Amino acid sequence: MMTFDALTGVLLVPLAAAALLAMLPGYRVSARLNVVATTLTLVCAASLFFKRPQPGPYLLVDDLNATFIVLTTFVGFTTSIFSASYIGHELAIGRLTPPFVRFYHAMYQVLMFAMNLALVANNIGLMWVAIELATLTTVLMVGIYRTHEALEAAWKYFILGSVGIALALFGTVLVYMAARPVVGEGLDAMVWTVLVKRAGAFDPALLDVAFVFLLLGYGTKVGLAPLHAWLPDAHAEGPTPISAVLSGLLLNVALYALLRFKMLLAANAAALAPGPLMVTLGLVSLLFAAFMLYRRRDIKRMFAYSSIEHMGIITFAFGMGGPLANFAGLLHMTMHSLTKSAIFFAVGHIAQAKGTQRIADMGGLTETHPLLGWGLILGVVAIAGLPPLGIFMSEFLVVSSTFARAPLLAIILVAGLLVGLAGLFLRLNSIAFGEPRGPVGKPTASYAPMFAHLAIVLAAGVYMPPALVGWFQNIAGLLG
Amino acid sequence: MVLIRDFAYQGAQMLLVLALAPLLTGFVRKVKARLLRRRGPPLLQPYLDLVRLTRKEVVLAESASWLFRVIPYLVFAATWVAASLVPTFRTGLLFSWSADLIAIIALLGSARFFLALAGLDVGTSFGGIGASREVMIASLAEPAMLMVVFTLALIAGSTQLSTIAEFMASPQVGLRVSLGLGVIGLVMVAIAENGRIPIDNPATHLELTMVHEAMVLEYSGRHLALIELSASLKLLLYVSLLACLFAPWGIEAAGAGVPALAVGIVAYAGKLAAAGFLLAVFETSIAKMRVFRVPEFLGAALMLGLLATLLRFVSGSF
Amino acid sequence: MTLTIALACSAALLALGAAAIVIGRSAAATRVVYGASFIIAAISLGAGAAHLLAAAAPQTMTLPIGVPWLGAHFRLDALSAFFLAVVDLGAASASLFALGYGEHETAPQRVLPFYPAFLAGMTLAVLADDAFTFLISWEFMSLTSWALVMAHHRVPENVRAGYVYLIMASFGTLALLLAFGLLAGSDGLYAFAQMRAAAPTAALAALVLILTLIGAGSKAGVVPLHAWLPLAHPAAPSHVSALMSGVMTKVAVYGFVRIVFDLAGTPAWWWSVVVLALGGITAVMGVLYALMQHDLKRLLAYHTVENIGIIFIGLGLALAFKAHAMPFAAALAFTAALLHVFNHSLFKSLLFFGAGAVLSATGERDMEHLGGLIHRMPQTAFVFLVGCAAISALPPLNGFVSEWLTFQAILLSPQLPSWGLKLLVPAVGALLALSAALAAACFVKAYGVTFLGRPRTRAAETATETDGFSLAAMILLAALCLLVGILPGLFIDALAPVSVALIGERMPAQLGAQWLSIVPIAASRSSYDGLLVFLFMLVSGSLAAFAIHRLASDRLRRAPAWDCGYPDASPATQYTAASFAQPIRRVFGTVVFRAREHGEMPPPGDGRPARLTVELSDPIWDCLYAPLAAGIGLTADRLNRLQFLTIRQFLSLVFGALVILLLVLAAWS
């Protein structure tokens, strides 16, 4: 009987909960259990800050992924609260049947497990497996409504995701090939801690090829244009809690994988700089998504595109590198997770209150549902990068630090930001303002998660605790 | 002692312009009549008109507001102050520094501003016509005037009328192109501002051709008297302005003694007469132009002024 | 100390805003919020004025917020103190006005929370001493004012106005962000002190100037970046319109001055060319736009554009003189600009208050539906008249003083060596004169059509005088307009520390001059004495009145209007705003706005009324903004096709990306 430590907790709790939830019938119990499980996971994750296990051949906790884990478990926790009320409503109106709900809860925990595993994996193979698992679970949940659109979105996600996985695997194999002559055969050649230490001696050409495949493979998961196609539909057709988790977490996890490999390449002097590739993809995604915002009619799909936009910004920031940009990237990622999930909470309630996701059918939200309406506005203001909310700070740092180094890039970036902002508010105006349209019934739901996220984002925009700052700066240094 | 004497001079100047203004108007009318082979009204007719008007009761339109009744005094005050700050027979008056040429123009501007408001106050169509045309003319005349002022200021190195006048009297002004342009521009502006032919006809009440007269159509009695008086004050002002700027001969420099003073007064009277005569000749020899030709006329003035200023800017600084 | 007070005040305002969210719907909320913000703003105003008048040394403070390793720097120097005073004077008067006006608000819970936050944003913007704090306050100011513009969101125009406003505001902020990025360098020295020390290269500084012109200019409403202003300012509740027009644009001017005069190092001579040209164009275009309007609040908004132009002309001259090391002249131009900043904040707020009073009394903003209000609301009419005279630069009011000073500065500029300026400055002078004259015309129209004549609608007929608070606010501002007009020396001297700090020289002390007159350079050169002119007019006017009433008749009889013998025509026959502007429209409009008039006259015997329709086209919108919007729309449409591909096509995208990357790799070495 091994002694219980936080790390195993982070992995075991969701797994056990998944098994349990798969067996439990009743909705209320399972929803509660779901919340309890995520709470426990969060507690375990938080405890990682204080006591950290030694990195083994399979698992590892360092500054970088500790941040991701805590973020993931936290959003997972709030989302479980949100999903409790959301799914309840779906049951009530009969969009979901109890068996599906049971399946949903089990899958939710599996997803949590998969993401945590991907984050703590100290082994590129293991990480790959975990991300594949996460993909499959989300595929199943996206299709859960069994409508034409849902199945089609799931299928699209599935196919594109599988191809992405395949490419990522090829990249992983190549990395192993590069590592083997230096590290020697066997497990060690796939262990992070070892790889990063020895990366200097690897065959650069092989690493280059590997990175191309990894970039495309995991980039598909991150949702970078032109690999993004699955993302909008998956967000739009799945249950909203899943949209929140997708945007808020899964994209981050994929990005985390990319960062790891970027560090690997950065450690090898002869290899090509991963920066330019990431910068290009980031800018392309940003501009593309920004323009796509204008013609959106489905509210969830719109915010899905805004997720693509922000993933572009984050990738751009990390691609630029340097302490400021990296710091900004991390900050932006954290803020985006919180804000975007908050927005999806709001959107979920709105869609349930209005009985539709079509933007044309909602209007004057600040009249009919003031709390929801202003919550959404606050969220959009945050996501558009307006002060005093957190994303403004990260965008401030990215733009100002970039402009001194590469003016042209900065100008493209700024143009993209502006176009995106205009697109978002074009839609927001018709949703939140103007003559009220659609039903005015109040959804019986708790807005606590939404406003909790927004409060954190607001606070972070004005004041960041020095501990957290030191933490981020440390990571930014690691990323080089 | 000196202060008192200066006060006396200043007061004398104020009274002088007040006294002379109607006379100038009457003189111009008389000469015009003679040129048209009419006998024309007696020279002092304007005074008699003013007296008669002040004795009459005021017939006020029902829709007129308190502003309508205040405006005549405002207009009169502004015009009078402006007129009394222009050197006539003597420079360096006590308060001449209290408002330079720009301020004088602005004072006339405020007079016009309020007069135009008066045109709109009663709420009749003719008042509206007059007011809108007046501001249109002014919106071109004022910049033109300012441009001329710039030219002079740049030549004399001051916007202070007394200083400019003294400088102009001094020999160091050679003949200058910019000056020539300036004087033409100023004359055109003066004609427009005083509503003389060809811009406007002070004698007619033919609705569609009139500007100034349409604005004051609703005035009667003492109010009308004040308006008329300010009109003639304005004419006098422009004449003496032209005189002291472009024909500054004989103006007594401050404290040059009694004979010089006498010379100054005589010279001033002579200049007024000459200017009046010229004006009359000009008006009788030209026809009134359509209202919408006016912008071209004034645009030309503005261009002249701008040209003059440019010349000054380019050819040396002071 | 004063800095601490100012910061405490803005913190209090923020707290007030938060509280207003809670109590927003209660009946007393309006009184509480506006009353509190009045008191707070008054205190803050005191702090700013005290610091300015005492010519105290700059105070700095750093709070542990904002960018973590940097902290939030705040600094109160002469410039900040002056603008702090401007901001809080406007804020205090607006709050006072709103104490009465706010009662008419239909949706107070949409105004009350944002109003104090807006004030706080403006206050913090002038106090900030590092790029991040400045930008966050700046954009916070925009955001809150956006929310206020959206207060009456059921009106579609307002939503559109808010949309345009928000985009332009973010555009400006991003431009400023880039400018600061340049000044801060790649290792992020964001504190203003560090930027001052850095002393950027000429090319860098030039870029900074351009970006600052775009950033601050778009907020101030410099043509052609003014497009949002006439939409947004009228859309907000009137006291907010007053703040946006009278104060927020001044914060923008502050931003420009702070960056260009303080941070961007020594100016090159051509900077002034750019600024002067923009200023001149802005002044004339603004007033021409205004002349074409018949919506009272929009007319006022366009006049803000004009006055911003005048301010920028002053600043441009200051730059020119500074670049050519003529400190005295620079100080004169700079002081003129700052004084005009102060004056404009006074009379523009006053005029917007008046418009607000009219709006709440009649429910009308369209002048064509007003008229004759002078009978129904005499006090409002009087103070509004003062405002009109002041903004039309009529002596002895304050507007004239600052324009007079600007003219004096222009008259100094032949001494400038560079030829570009020699040719440009006179033209700018002409433009300035033209805009001044046109402004007078425009306000004859505004006042005459709105307050004079006979009421054109029932609403105008039944209007009632506005409440005491609003009147108090307006009277206060009117009195200040007169005070600055007759005693300009006081205020010019108060501005001395600012120009000493930024120009290195100051205008000669004015209070020594005889009879309290102001002497920009030398008495022989030019001088002006508002007090004396005022007394002169007072004495001579009352003298004339006294004489006539005593010696001649003072009898008066009311009768129908004469009107060349046409008996009582209906009020509809009065001159309207459109017909009043017609001559000027013919002169300028045909060129600038491609104005066309279609007269439709039915044949005799036909009962239909004859119609005259006027077509105006906004050149700047058509040439700049419309194509931009169209371009974005087109791109969006094109790209939107990518939403509708088949899975196979998406896969081929991935495939293509892969192949391209591999090719790049193969071609790498």
Place this chain on the structure above:
Amino acid sequence: MSRIDFDVAHLLAGSLVLISFLELYQDRLYSLLNVYAAHALVLAASVAWQAFVQDAPHLYVTAAIALLFKAIVIPVALHRIIARLGIHREIENVVGVGLAMLAGMGLVALSMVVMLRVTHGADPLAREDLAFALSVVLLGLLMMVTRRNAVSQVVGFMSLENGLVLAATGAKGMPLVVEISVAFSILIAFIVIGIFLFRIRERFDTVDVQALDRYRGEQR
């Protein structure tokens, strides 16, 4: 490693590429499936050979999976699906076969160029294998994007995945190979079941992907 080992491995890998080309060439579903079965067979052989060469017994498991699952079970299942759907005579290339072949050539050349630039530190066997594996992957992808029919897309995906397994087994001593191949088999099973599911639920009358694309959330 002796000469003969290298040659055999090289032969098998090369033939895998060749069969990929054959797949591209097919325009009947049945024959496509048969070719794919051959593909899987060769893969199994090459994996087994690698197991023998590297004497890594666990690779035999992978070989077995390839043999049983990919070479037998899946083709059979797909056969039955095609039979059920009655789409066996559908010819659904987007670009002509010839063009596809040309593109394939280009891809193989590209993968050669990319891989042979790898410095010679890595042992030759692995390098060759990698080059071939990359070409197989690219050809599979090419197949996926040039075919409209879902079944042939699946086949394309599977041959792509064969390429991966080839690479993985070629990477000497790489751990988790078995797990990964298992995971992939599960993945493929999912896809097949997916197609099957759509059929059973009577939701889509054909598995032509364009039918799926009709439902795209927001209509044009």
